[in-house]
Amino acid sequence: MLSFTEENYLKALLHITIEVEHKNEAGTNELASYLGVKPATATDMLKKLKEKKLIVYEKYGKISLSGSGREKAVEILRKHRLWETFLHEKLDFSWDEVHEVAEQLEHIQSQKLVDKLDKFLGFPEYDPHGDAIPNAKGELKPSFRKTLSEVKEGTTCRMVAVKDNTVAFLKYVSQLELGINTHIKVIGRQPYDGSMEIVINSNTIVVSQKFADNILII
Amino acid sequence: MLSFTEENYLKALLHITIEVEHKNEAGTNELASYLGVKPATATDMLKKLKEKKLIVYEKYGKISLSGSGREKAVEILRKHRLWETFLHEKLDFSWDEVHEVAEQLEHIQSQKLVDKLDKFLGFPEYDPHGDAIPNAKGELKPSFRKTLSEVKEGTTCRMVAVKDNTVAFLKYVSQLELGINTHIKVIGRQPYDGSMEIVINSNTIVVSQKFADNILII
């Protein structure tokens, strides 16, 4: 049985090594800063996770998840996304509120609970952020997605997910009345800083490149 | 913010001092044995809870909840019973399975979650064990209930709750196909050991006094 904290380290490693970029390895400082702890703290935990064969790691080297470590991490991701779906669809939580509660719920230990929750929700494939939910076998649909930044001028696309889960970002998105399946038309792009003029719900607005980088579309 | 463990101590105190018997105080050994820890461990925690003004307690004396301690404990009890109701009614958990998962879920910190869950369940007044659920104001319906042991011979009553939440007891209850609202007719009582002959679903069976003491009826 993994502790709450061990689970968070595995989830962070999955996020850094696979979700963010497909580089498949992470550094100690990078991991520590992602989790909001000091590098010394992360080093201690890395020794423990290596001992339990959940990660592949040598002193002063890069970190990657082992087979079993990845399995555990995917299971936690599955629980996180199922709970987010529950909170949004059944309890009417808004899009930007689900994340922090799901951070707690994902650590509840009960295989039966996960399976029954999945069934109750109708075996959803995507969570309220549009991210794929790993199925009971731990299979995670690779989502070959483009960001809003990559869309050609004059084209209309449809938002399917966000890459950033910070409260600040999600609030901004809500404020713009932007949600899953919202249609976005790209009017123009400023070559100087990559900012974009777009149309959402008949309103023309300008967003920064940083913002557009975090909106996933189809 | 209270820790997981502090919450469990408060909940245990509420259970011992109010739920089990209305004696309103508990001893260190009694509390420790209820929680499955050593008395020395309980003493440490009692000092901490006293420091936080959650309990009324003097060295070598009896323990009781303070006003704010009781409030916190009732809030945890409310969460526990709402989650049990959710697990039983929405996820089809059987009666004897809900308790241990609810033990984990009751510690999730989110006022919004509790309120929305309550609403989603239709503001239930009783949990799957028939125990009253405290409302949002922390009001707990006093349930003036009798146990099966107190029922006169020849009388038919209706089961509304159980007093014992152990897995062994709940499994036995399930096995007998006894549930909330099951009608029970008392045929006879053995003066020697208090064992009772009863009729459930047209089957005549004999149960011990210990068993009958833990079946609450109306």
Next chain:
DNA sequence: ATAAAAAGTTAGGTATATCTAACTTGTAAA
């Protein structure tokens, strides 16, 4: 009334997860 038993506390130790400060290793730039 006192001695034995029960109840409760203290002291000192362990494991987890965190920190700071000092040290070591790796890498990139002059």
Next chain:
DNA sequence: TTTACAAGTTAGATATACCTAACTTTTTAT
């Protein structure tokens, strides 16, 4: 290619929650 900085580790400390063993206080029974 050497040196300086970034990255990473170690050592020692703290807080929580638990333990055992020894001690103290309270209660009970003779």
